[in-house]
Amino acid sequence: MAFDTARGVTVLFGGLTSQPHATDTWQWDGTCWKQLVVPAPTARGAPAMAYDSARSKTVLFGGNTWGLGGDAETWEWNGTAWTQQLIVGPPPRQNHAMAYDSARGVTVLFGGLSGTSRMSDTWEWDGIKWTQRIVAGPSGRNGHAMVYDSVRGVTVLFGGVDQQNTRLADTWEWNGLTWKLRFANGPSGRSHLSMAFDTGRGVSVLFGGYNGSAFNGETWEWNGQSWSLRSAAGPAPRDDHVMTYDSIRGKTVLFGGHTNADSDDTWEWNGTSWTRMVPPGPSPRDKLSMAFDTSRGVSVLFGGYTGTNNGETWEWHNSEWTQRSVSGPSPRRYHSMAYDTARRVTVLFGGLAGSESGETWEWNGTTWTQRLVSGPSPRYGQAMAFDSERGVSVLFGGFAGTYNGETWEWDGTTWTQRNVSGPSPRAYHAMSYDVARKVIVLFGGYGGAYNGDTWEWNGASWAQRSVSGPAPRRYHSMAYDTVRQVSVLFGGVAALDTGGSAFNDETWEWGGTQWKRLLLNAPSPRKEHAMVFDSLLRRAVVFGGSSIARFGETWWLGAPLCLADLNGDGYVDDADFSIFVLAYDSLECADPPTPVGCPADLNSDNVVDDADFVQFVEYYNALVCS
DSSP states (O other): OEEETTTTEEEEEEEOOSSSOEEEEEEEOSSOEEEEOOOOOOOOBSOEEEEETTTTEEEEEOOEETTTEEBOOEEEEOSSOEEEEOOOOSOSBBSOEEEEETTTTEEEEEEEEETTEEEEEEEEEOSSOEEEEOOOOSOSOBSOEEEEETTTTEEEEEOOBOTTOOBOOOEEEEOSSOEEEEOOOOSOSOBSOEEEEETTTTEEEEEOOBOSSSBBOOEEEEOSSOEEEEESOSSOSBBSOEEEEETTTTEEEEEOOBSSSBOOOEEEEOSSOEEEEOOSOOOSOBSOEEEEETTTTEEEEEEEESSSEEEEEEEEETTEEEEEOOOOSOSBBSOEEEEETTTTEEEEEOOEESEEBOOEEEEOSSOEEEEOOOOSOSBBSOEEEEETTTTEEEEEOOBSSSBOOOEEEEOSSOEEEEOOOOSOSOBSOEEEEETTTTEEEEEEEESSSEEEEEEEEOSSOEEEEOOOOSOSOBSOEEEEETTTTEEEEEOOBOSOOSTTTTBBOOEEEEOSSOEEEEOOOOOOSBBSOEEEEETTTTEEEEEOOBSSSBOOOEEEESOOOOTTOTTOSSBOSHHHHHHHHHHHHHOBTTSTTSOTTOTTOTTOSSBOSHHHHHHHHHHHHHOBOO
C-alpha cells in the first residue's frame, strides 16, 4: 500500500486472502474504498510498494505468487494503468521492504525472503534501472518495515525475522551511502509489522507485528532519537497489515492484516488516537430485501431489522452505498422485492410491519408509490421474482399464523392468484428468475419442517426437480447470474438457530440440471441476508444478515469486469463505441448484426437501448477500465 500524493488517494494492490492471493487494485479517498477494474500484475501476496513523488508513479516489486515462490517483477501504477518494467533487478523475493527517498529520487529496497534465505542486500530504483548498493548493514531478514524520514533525509528500518527465526528489535537508518545502527530502547522484537512516516509531525509511526507466539497491538513513534509508546488502544493486535501516510488529510492509514483470521478493517491514526473508518452504508441488519435496477445500474435495499424494524432506502452503485432520503413504506422486515424490467420499477410486497402487511409499493428511482390494490393477504417471509418473459412479478408462499402455498402474479395493475398445485406451504424460501430457461427457480424454506426441494415455475405450472443439492434450509438467498446463466444460492440455516451452530456459508449453483457446490472464500456463516446480481459489474452482491450478531458487510462473488471494454483491450474508446453502435442500431440482442454474446447489453435485459448507453458513457468518459 502507498499514498499517491498527486491524486490524493491511498493505493492498495493484491495480498493474501483466505484462498490464493488477490490481484485487485483499490483506492481509498478517506471515505470509501473503490476497486479499479484494470489489467494488473499477477496475483501475489507480500510484495512491497512505494510512491515515487518525482515521477508520480507507485512502484511495486516482488511478492509471493501462489505456488511459485518469490517474484522478481517490477511494476508501476500511474493512477490509470499498471505497466511492467522489463528490466533486470533484485532476485525474486517476498516480505521485503521499500521506501521512496524523495531527496535523491530513488526507491530503496532491503532484504526479504528468497526461497529459504533471508536477504541482506540493498537496492535502489531510479525509474530506469535497479542498482545494488554494496554496503554493510542490517543482517538478512524478512518481515521488517521501512519508511523514509523526509525531515532527516534517512530511510528508517525496524525489526523483522532473521535466518535463525529470531524476531529482531533493531533500528537502522540509511542515508544513501551507509547504514547506521541506532542504539535505542523501543518496541520489542517482532516481524510482519508496518510503518508509515507522518510528515506533518516528523515521526515514523509503527503498529503491530508478531513476536513468534503472539500478535501485537501497540503503536510506537520514532522521532529520530528515541522511540515512544503512544497507545495500546486501537486496531486489534495483528501482523501482515499495511500502512501509509495520507499527507493531504494528515492521517496514517492502516488496512487489513491477520490475527486468527484475515481482517478487512480500515483505521486512521491522527497522532493522538485511532479511529476505525466505516464507509457510508446501511447499518448492520437482517431480514431485509434487495432488488437490482437494471435500468439505472443500482442495487436497491429497503428495510430490515436492526433491533427494531427499519424503513430506510439505500442504493449500491459502483462499490458505494447512498441513502435515499425519501418517504415510503413503513419500517418492516421479512418483506419481498423484485425489479420489473418492463416498467422499470422495483416492486415491494408485504412484510412484518408491527403486524403482517398486505401492501404493494413501487420505487421508480425517485419516489415510492403505494399501489392501492387488492391482492395477496397480509403475510411475511414470502419470496418474489420478476418473470421478464411474461412481464409479471411472481410471489409464492409466506406466513401469517399459518404457512401459505399460494402463487400470485403482479402485472403492474392487478394481482392475480394462479390456482395451481406446487410447492408445499412455506416461508423463508428463496426464488430467482432464470432468464435463459425462462423459469422461476425456488429452493428450500420452512413450513413446519425444513425443505430441501427444488421447484420451477414456467408461467403455467410448477414442476419439482428431483435432484440432490443443498441441505434443507431456510433464511438463505438466491440471485440469477446472467453471465454464467446459473442461479446462485448462499447461506441460510438448516436447524434450530440457537447458538449459531447451524448457520451456513455454502455457495451453490443451479443451471437447470444439477446443483453444484462452489468451494469459495465466502462471507461468514449467516442467515436472513439479501442477495442480487449486479448486471452492470456482473457479480452477485450480498449484504447484511445475522448469526450471533447482525452484519453490515457488503460482499460480492466474482471478479468485476470492465463491461464497456467490448473489444477486451483494457480501454474504453472509439473502437468500443463502434461495437456499441452496431448493437444499438439493431436494438434486439437476437438480431444478426449484434456481436456474439451481445456485449453491449450492459444491464443484461436482452435489449441494447438508452439505459445501456448511459452506462457505456460512464465508462467511456473515464477512458480506461476503472
